[in-house]
Amino acid sequence: MIEVLNLTKNYGDRTAIDNLNFKIEKGDVVGLLGPNGAGKSTTMKIITGFMSPTSGVARIGGFDVFESPLEVKKKIGYLPETPPLYLDMTVEDYLRYVAELKLVPSAEIKKNIEKSLLKTQLLSVRKRVIRNLSKGFKQRVGIAQALVSNPEVLVLDEPTVGLDPKQVAEIRELIKELKGSHTIILSTHILSEVQATCNKVIIIHQGKIVAQDSIDQIEKMNQGFVTLNLKTRAAKNIKLILEKIEGVKSVSASDDLTYVIEMSDRADLTDDIAAEVLKSGAGLVELVRSKNQLEDVFLRLTYGQGVNQQENHQVTNEVLV
Amino acid sequence: MKMIWIIFKKEFLGFYKSPLFYLIAFLSTILLSITFSMGLQNFAMTISNSMYQMGVSSQQMNIHYSVFLQHLSFLNLMFMFFVPALAMRLIAEEKKTRTFDLLLTSPVESFQIVIGKFLALFSVVFSITLVACIYFVISRRMFEFNWGPTLVAAFGILLVGAVYCAVSLFASSLTENTMISFSLGIVFNISLWILGGLSEVFEGPISKPIFEQISLNQHLQGMIEGVLKTNGLIFFCSLIFLFCFLTERLVESARWRA
Ligand SMILES: Nc1ncnc2c1ncn2[C@@H]1O[C@H](COP(=O)(O)OP(=O)(O)O)[C@@H](O)[C@H]1O
Numbered sequence: 001m002i003e004v005l006n007l008t009k010n011y012g013d014r015t016a017i018d019n020l021n022f023k024i025e026k027g028d029v030v031g032l033l034g035p036n037g038a039g040k041s042t043t044m045k046i047i048t049g050f051m052s053p054t055s056g057v058a059r060i061g062g063f064d065v066f067e068s069p070l071e072v073k074k075k076i077g078y079l080p081e082t083p084p085l086y087l088d089m090t091v092e093d094y095l096r097y098v099a100e101l102k103l104v105p106s107a108e109i110k111k112n113i114e115k116s117l118l119k120t121q122l123l124s125v126r127k128r129v130i131r132n133l134s135k136g137f138k139q140r141v142g143i144a145q146a147l148v149s150n151p152e153v154l155v156l157d158e159p160t161v162g163l164d165p166k167q168v169a170e171i172r173e174l175i176k177e178l179k180g181s182h183t184i185i186l187s188t189h190i191l192s193e194v195q196a197t198c199n200k201v202i203i204i205h206q207g208k209i210v211a212q213d214s215i216d217q218i219e220k221m222n223q224g225f226v227t228l229n230l231k232t233r234a235a236k237n238i239k240l241i242l243e244k245i246e247g248v249k250s251v252s253a254s255d256d257l258t259y260v261i262e263m264s265d266r267a268d269l270t271d272d273i274a275a276e277v278l279k280s281g282a283g284l285v286e287l288v289r290s291k292n293q294l295e296d297v298f299l300r301l302t303y304g305q306g307v308n309q310q311e312n313h314q315v316t317n318e319v320l321v
Numbered sequence: 322m323k324m325i326w327i328i329f330k331k332e333f334l335g336f337y338k339s340p341l342f343y344l345i346a347f348l349s350t351i352l353l354s355i356t357f358s359m360g361l362q363n364f365a366m367t368i369s370n371s372m373y374q375m376g377v378s379s380q381q382m383n384i385h386y387s388v389f390l391q392h393l394s395f396l397n398l399m400f401m402f403f404v405p406a407l408a409m410r411l412i413a414e415e416k417k418t419r420t421f422d423l424l425l426t427s428p429v430e431s432f433q434i435v436i437g438k439f440l441a442l443f444s445v446v447f448s449i450t451l452v453a454c455i456y457f458v459i460s461r462r463m464f465e466f467n468w469g470p471t472l473v474a475a476f477g478i479l480l481v482g483a484v485y486c487a488v489s490l491f492a493s494s495l496t497e498n499t500m501i502s503f504s505l506g507i508v509f510n511i512s513l514w515i516l517g518g519l520s521e522v523f524e525g526p527i528s529k530p531i532f533e534q535i536s537l538n539q540h541l542q543g544m545i546e547g548v549l550k551t552n553g554l555i556f557f558c559s560l561i562f563l564f565c566f567l568t569e570r571l572v573e574s575a576r577w578r579a
C-alpha cells in the first residue's frame with residue numbers, strides 16, 4: 001500500500017532523512033518510532049505529498065506521490081503535527097469543508113461526517129466553534145478531519161502529543177478501533193504507544209532506519225537474554241560472585257547496593273542468583289526481571305546504551321533481513 | 322471548476338464570520354455617506370454661488386466631476402487599505418495557523434486555490450462598489466444626469482479594486498506574518514500609483530510612453546472621463562493575471578521548499 005524507496009531529504013546541507021526504504025501492506029498499523037528530530041515528520045510530509053523529497057520515490061497504492069499527486073491525496077487522510085484547524089468554523093462546517101476539499105461525492109458527505117463525528121466522539125460538540133474547544137477535543141477534530149474522506153491510508157503525526165493521560169488512552173483506543181478499515185502509519189517518540197496500537201514498527205534514528213519488523217519479532221531480538229535488577233540490603237561488593245554464576249553474561253554495579261545483571265533466559269538461573277546473594281550475606285531486597293523487551297531494543301538501537309556500535313550494527317542487519 | 326467554487330464558498334462565507342470584515346463594511350459605509358453628502362453640499366453651494374457670479378469653470382458645474390468622481394476616488398483610496406486587510410487572512414494567516422498544510426495535502430491545484438481566494442476577495446470589493454453606487458441611484462431620483470460616464474467610472478474603480486485584490490493576495494503569499502502581509506499590500510498598492518506617476522517625471526521620448534503605458538492613472542483617466550478603451554481593459558486584466566500568476570507560483574513553491 002505504501003512503498004518508500006531510497007527516500008532522502010536535505011534541508012540545506014542538513015540531512016533530515018537518509019535513504020529510507022520500507023513497505024507497508026494494506027491493513028497494517030505501523031508505528032514510526034524515533035526520538036525527536038529523527039525525521040518522522042519529514043517522512044510523513046513527503047508521503048502525503050506536502051513536500052518534495054530531495055531524491056527517492058514514495059508510492060501510495062501504486063501511484064507515485066509526485067507524478068500523480070491528486071490521485072494520492074484523495075487516498076490519504078493526514079493529521080500533521082499541528083492540526084490544521086480553522087478556529088472560527090464550527091466542527092461540522094469544518095468537516096464538511098475538508099470532505100469537499102478531498103472530493104468526497106456530495107451524496108456521501110453527510111454520511112461521512114456523521115461517521116467521523118461518531119468515531120471520534122465529537123457528536124456533542126458538532127455545532128461548537130473550534131476555537132472554544134479544549135486541546136483534547138481539538139486533537140480529535142484533527143483526527144476526524146483525517147477520517148472524514150474515509151481514506152485508504154491514514155497518516156497521523158504524533159496523534160497523542162500534548163494530551164493528558166486520559167485523552168491519550170482515548171486516542172489509542174480510537175486508533176485500535178480504526179484498525180482493519182484503514183492502513184495506518186503513525187509517528188511517536190513514545191514506545192508504549194507503539195506497543196499499545198501497532199502491529200509493526202519502524203525505528204528511525206538520525207534519519208536512518210535502524211530496525212523494522214513486527215513488534216513480536218523485535219521483541220525477540222533480545223531473546224535468550226534478560227535483564228535483572230538486583231537490590232541488596234547490606235553494602236557488600238558481590239559483583240565478582242555474581243559473575244561466576246554460569247549463564248550470567250555481565251554484571252554492572254550502579255553502587256554497592258544495586259546491580260544490573262544481564263543473563264541468559266533460563267528459568268532456574270534466577271533461583272541460583274537469589275541463592276548466591278543470600279549465601280553471601282548481602283541480603284535480598286529486590287530482584288526484578290526487566291519487563292519491557294521492546295524498550296531495551298529501542299534504547300539500544302537509538303541511544304546505543306551499554307552496547308558497542310559493532311553489535312548495534314549486527315542487530316540492525318539481522319532485523320532487516 | 323468545482324474546486325474553485327469550494328474554496329470561493331469557504332472564503333466568502335469566512336469573511337462574514339470575521340469581525341474585521343464587519344469593521345471594514347461599517348467604516349466604508351459611514352465614510353462613503355459622509356463624504357458623499359459633503360460633496361453634494363459643496364456642489365450645491367458652488368451652483369448657487371454661480372447664480373450671482375460668473376467665472377466658475379464648467380467642470381466644477383458638472384456633477385459627474387465634482388461629486389461622483391470625488392466619491393469614487395475616495396472609494397479607491399479606501400480599497401487601497403481595506404483590500405490588503407482582508408487579503409492577509411487568505412494566505413498569510415493560513416500559513417501561520419498551518420491550515421495551509423491541509424490545502425497542500427488535498428487534491429487541489431495551486432491555481433484553484435489562488436483563483437478561489439481571489440474571487441472571494443473580489444466579491445467583497447464588488448459588493449462595496451455596489452454599495453457606493455447606491456448613492457448615484459438615490460441622486461438620480463432627485464435630479465437628472467447622464468448615467469453612462471458615471472457607470473464607466475465606477476467600472477474603472479472596480480477594475481482597480483480587482484488589481485488591488487491580486488496585488489494584496491500576492492503580498493499575503495509572501496509571508497506568514499499577517500501584519501507584514503497587510504503592510505506589504507498597502508506598499509504595493511501605493512507603488513502602483515507611484516510607478517504610473519513616474520511618467521510625469523520622465524520626459525525622454527522612449528521612457529515617457531513606456532511609463533504612460535504602465536500607468537494605472539493614465540488608463541483609469543480614460544474611464545473616469547467615461548470612455549471605455551480596449552487597451553485600458555487589457556492593461557488591467559494583465560496586471561490582475563500577472564499578480565495571480567505570481568501568487569500561484571509562490572503557493573506552488575511552498576511544496577518545493579528546501
Ligand atoms: N523546515 C526545516 N528546515 C530545516 N531543518 C528542518 C526543518 N524541518 C525539520 N528539520 C530538521 O530535520 C530533522 C528531522 O526533523 P523532523 O522530521 O521534524 O523530526 P521528528 O518529527 O522525528 O521530530 C531535525 O533535525 C530537524 O531539525
Ligand SMILES: [Mg+2]
Nearest residue numbers: 040041081158
Ligand atoms: Mg515531528
